[in-house]
Amino acid sequence: MRIVYIINSLNGGGAERPLPDIVAQMRRRGHDVRVLALARKAGNAVAWLKDAGIAHEILSPHPDKFASFRTTLAAVRRHAPDLIWTSLTRATLYGQMAGVMLRRPVISWQHNAYLRPWNRRILHATHRLTDLWVADSRFVAKCTAQQLNVPERDVITWPLFTAQAHMPQVTPWTGPDGGAVFRLGTLGRLEHQKNYGLLVQAMAYLRDHAPQCRIHLDIGGEGSLAPQLQARITALGLDNVTLSGFQADPFTYCAGLHGYVQPSLFEGLCIALHEAMQAGVPSIVTPVGAMADVIKDGETGLFLSPPTPERLASLLLRLYNNPSLCARMGAAARGQVLSAYDLNAITAQADVVLGRAEQLVAARVGAMRTSARHPTPIR
Template sequence: MRILYLINSLNGGGAERPLPAVIGMMRACGHTVRVVALARKAGNAVAWLEAAGIDYHIVDDHDPARFASLRQVLRYVRANPPDLLWTSLTRATLYGQAIGRMLRIPVVSWQHSAFLKPANRFMLRRTRYQSAFWVADSEYVARVTRSQLGLPPDRICTWPLFMAGADVPPATPWGGQGDAVFHVGSLGRLEPEKNMQLLVRAMGVIRATRPDARIHLSLCGSGSQMMALQALAAREAPDAINFEGFQPDPLEFCRRLHVYVQPSHFEGLCIAVHEAMQVGLPVIATPVGAIPDIIRDGGNGFLLAPPTPETLAAQILHLYARPDLCMQIGRAARRDILHRYGADVVRAMATAVIRRAEGLVRPRHG
């Protein structure tokens, strides 16, 4: 089966990071896959695709910020007809649905986030049956998508976009030694929905109330809020916060930390939280999206409620003072993630979805 995997861009966000693993499982089932992007954007995912030997094409690469038009994508698909269109993110899904209808190519569509802009939710609800079925990246997103798009249960299935491996080395636990620095970090696009200003303000509270605490924050990612966050950091805790930009190896970044914070306003699966837990970090996160499905407050992580700079600062300081608790929570986090997202579990779910997609193509070749 020839699969054309249509995605908005190769920016390097949460929908692009799992591409090598997703395409790898499709290949393992015997299929040929080409990733086709409507735009390059930052292009951070290009290195991941090339390292995995994945064929890709950017429909219009003259301006990295510009999405290709529906006409351009239709022309490309006509010249390179696949057996199946697999779409990711709203614009690519709407394009894929229209092209699939015109060229009589079956369409399967990902749903990555529980949050849809009102206009996108309206459009996808109208076109929901133009995708043969939908694939959610978590049980939480599946539940919300059924409600938002008005889908019957048999039109959506789950393929977790995270696979844990016991071979991934754990981070070094916080020891609490006198001159050691307690490293706090967060990964994500520096956009309003990630709410990174909450974490920066929490560092300001720590600086004001515990100037003796040797706590340092690393923020990784890029986005429209970079300059505003840098200015806020310069006011709140200028020598205790640094911005490290895009991280090609999130696991390596997490292994340098002692605690991970996810202060988002909303999330879907949130791969970054899973990666932090996989390396054995205690995670402090807002209870949004699928995060409460995987974090047991006080058991394998901490849910931040209410999400204020003061409560976040207090939780960071509590862990700073309790190396034993850091180690206990981190070990529980790693154990739970390896159990829930082990290779055998995720491969079985992915294979079931791929086999269902194969059933869309066989009748056309019969």
């Protein structure tokens, strides 16, 4: 079948990073896929699509402006899909309307446990226009059913991370002897959700209360809060924090760390955390979203609770002063990810979702044939 995959943008965040793997699973079952992006934004995902040979189209001539529904509908018509697949709220609303007008089934992703109030109200009102909702984790599936009032039978899970054992692994932390620097990192959009201001505060606290420790924080990502974060780092005079921008190769980035931190206010699956765990990096995370299910506190990582600068500083010092703990948690994290997200397990779940998609298309074709054989009489 022909699938048109509508997404908000090709920014390069958690919704775009799994696209090559998602499309690969669709192609494996013989389906033709074209990605339609409503805007380019930073365009970091463009290279991923090109490398994977994925046909894609950016519908807006302005990088930061979304295409109109009219433009999107025309593109969907032009590609004559059997199925419309959507990702993120604006793309989902456009896809739902196109589905009604073109009489095509619609499948929609949910990537996050939190929806902005206005988005939640809109999707709650339109949720029946999506035939099947796909969540990136069991936690997000529960949230989707509750927040949007979607029947549980219409929400299915497809984890958007596939473990790859051959990816680079961390060189374990051996301790501060000899002036070694503990490399701490995080990956994500520089937006309110990620709570990166807390990291800057924690690094200032460490400088003032534990000046003997040598911990350097690197924040990898782009976003609207970059100027604000940099201004705060400069104002505090911190030389132990770097904003390194978008990381095109997250696997190599994670393998260069000794510790990973994710202080998010809310999350879905959090692909970046899984990438760090796969590399064998011990993590410190807020127990929110699927991260609360993925991390086993004290075994594969540490929970940042309460999420305060002082608590984070104490957890960082715990890792800094305990190389054996870092090695043990990192190894356990890697083993957990390789077991839970191996290719066979993810393929099996993808097959369940794609099987449902194929049933939707078959049902539509059957209904059209029945209608053609038995037209409604004119009265």
